[in-house]
Amino acid sequence: MNRSKKRIMSSLLLAGVLTLSTILSGCGGNNSSNNGNKPSNSSNTENASNAANNGAEAVLQDGKYDPPVTITYLRPWGPDVKFKSGEDQDNNVHAAWAKEKLGIELKNQWVSPSTNNAFETKLRLSLASNSEMPDIISYRGDFNIVRELIESGKFLDAGELFDKYASDVWKAAMNEDPSVWYPYMEDGKRIGIPILDYAYNGDPVMWIREDWMQKFGFDAPETLDELEEIMEAFTNQDPDGNGKKDTYGLSIGFKNWINTWMSDAGWVFGAFGTMPNQWNLTEDGTLEYGSVSEGSKQALAKLQSWMSKGYLSEEAGLYDETKAAEEFTAGKAGIVVGPHWMPSWPLEDVKKNNADAQYKAYPIPAGPDGKVGRHGTANSNGVVLINKDMKNPEAFFKYQNYLFDHFANPEAGSEFEFGLAEGYDWVMVDGQPTTDAAHTGGFAPEKYTITFDGARIPSLNMSTLAKLASGEEATTPFEKKLKSSVPQSMLEAAEIVMAQKDSVYQQMFTGAPTATMQxxxxxxxxxEKDTFSQIIYGKAPLDSFDTFVEKWKSSGGDQITKEVNEWYQSVSGGQ
Incomplete structure (x- = not known):
């Protein structure tokens, strides 16, 4: 599964567990929690000077545009978005709220599903025919589409507007990781505004069959050597007690790649100080392709050893991420590595297949030199582009500021304490609010927003889960909602993710493919894939890695490395 699909899947899975609360207020760099819905004088002056739709002046009156302004926009609509009878993409509870509360009418320029590349095809046709673009394009998916939009010249320097109009809450959330801007920069300008997502959302932990661990009396594996003892027992000592040799230690799937979103083996490379198939930041401040580092050779030697001993499935090279996870849920493998949210999916099948089975999250073990490494998750999941011809670009910030100030982390007693819309994502049952889908019907109005999820503060979700896992009391609406919707196994996994947060290898190259890459x-x-597969399966000697590295470098790798570092210097300023 490619990087964009990985992000979409993890976001969808989390959204199924966590339907957040509260929403919107204020505009500009002022803290709207202090200002309420009343704009500052400067905000009134700026907005009054902008021509609104239909030729009228867009003037803020008590925090609301009068007359209303229209924001036309495009975004793909996924199959996960569910509407009540009589509602659709333009006419729904959130659109009605935006008009009533903010004086902003939300209007899709056209509607297209996200499946089968329908949205991308129609958007590309619009670009090719030089059709009029909407005020806003909000997109997550194919990065090539994003680059085509940026290079069209139809969108303005959104970073400049962000500095001017974004609220303090939104700016603070963005500043948690300034590198989220890098993919959307062009000639030093921030053309796209990153859509923020929860930090560490896809970072892996090690899931192990706890009933098998207890059967053999194993403690948590702190090193690869200790992990090998566990895999040996899981492979050769009949952990399921059926009298057959039909289990093995670790389930990985590297059909798509070896460092992936679930059932991956990137952490094995992390134990030797690198992360394959991505660009890593070195101690000297330059970027290095992890697959050609010396650590990758050591990791491949380890995987080759595990395959020869039967600790891995002989079908691992044919398994994608989901199929490999199914080996764990079916009781064939004792270990799988993946995100903290796996108890939501697919690990619920463990109990369905064996009511007596237990599983538990464990930390990623260390390599021979004490190194621990895992792939990281980006703090963003999509981008917003603003049309150069948009008459009221500040209106988008009014809208999104309100989401960040009131929806991302709501206060007790606030408008959105229990959810975005009563009767949709929350209802009252016996005098108590609930978000249980059995009562709500599974409607999620945050999915109707321009930016897919309303607003997310990257650090908030995982830090809250870790807090709850430690036994601290849930005090805020956000914390209470998570506590009521997240199982204990997920809390424990989140605590492990945060405990090992310093072991992350982040993908540092997020720009457009360089000339030589193309x-x-x-x-x-x-x-690369052929060489790694041949080595793991023992069909090629370990030293064939050295030949691969030489050929990789001479076949464009050295030039790509130069281009990647030139890009990195251009966006980071050498930081």
Missing amino acids: MNNDILGKM
Whole structure:
């Protein structure tokens, strides 16, 4: 599964567990929690000077545009978005709220589903025919689409507007990781505004069959050597007690790649100081492709050993991420590595397949030199582009500021304490609010927002889960909602994620493919996958890695490395 699909899946899974509360207020760099809905004088002056739709002046009156302004926009609509009878993408509870509360009418320029590339095809046709673009394009998916939009020249320097109009809450959330801007920069300008997501959302932990661990009396594996003892027992000592040799230690799937969103083995490479198939930041401040580092050779040697001993499935190279996870849920493998949210899916099948089975999250073990490493999760999941011809760009910030100030982390007693819309994502049952889908019907109005999820503060979710796991009391509406909707196994996994947060290898190259990448990446990628697979299966000697590295470098790798570092210097300023 590619990077964008990985992000979408983790976001959808989390949204199914966590339907957040509260929403919207204020505009500009002022803290709207202090100002309430009343704008500052400067905000009134700025907005009064902008021509609104239909030729009228867009003037803020008590925090609301009068006359109303219209924001036309485009975004893909996924199959996870569910409407009540009589409602649709333009006419729904959230659109009605935006008009009533803010004086902003939300209007899709056209509607297209996200499936089968329908949205992308129609958008590309619009670009090719030079059709009029909407005020806002909000997109998550194919990064090539984003680059085409940016390079069209139809969108303005959104970073400049962000500095001017974004609220303090939104700015603080963005500043948790300034590198989220990097993919959307062009000639030093921040053309796209990153759509923030929860930090560490896809970072892995190690899930192990706890009933098997107890059967053999194993403690948590702190090193790869200790992990090997566990895999040996899971493979050769009949952990399920059926009298057959039909289990093995670790389930991984590297059909798509070896460092992936679930059932991955990137952490094995992390134990040797690198992360494959991504660009890592080195101690000297430059970027290095992890697959050609010396650590990758050591990791491949370890995986080759595990395959030869039967600790891995012989089908691992044919398994994608989901199929490999199914080996764990079916009781064939004792260990799988993946995100903290796996108890929501697919690990619920463990109990369905064996009512007596137990599983538990464990930390990623260390390598021979004490190194621990895992792949990281980006703090953003999509982008917002603002049309150069938008008459009221500040209106979008009015809208999104309100989401960040009131929805992302609501206060007790506030308008959105229990959810975005009563009768949709929350209802009263026996005098108590509930978000249980059995009562709500599974409606999620935050999915109707321009930015897919309303507003997310990256650090908030995982830090809250870790807090709850430690036994602290849930005091805020956000904390109470998580506590009521997240199982204990997920809380414990989140605590492990945060405990090992310093072991993250983040993908540092997030720009458009470089010139040499465009020409050579397919060839280099195939060479890499073939070599790694051959080594793991023992069909090629370990030293063939050295030949691969030499050929990778001479076949464009060295030039790509130069181009990647030039890009990194251009966006980071050498920081």
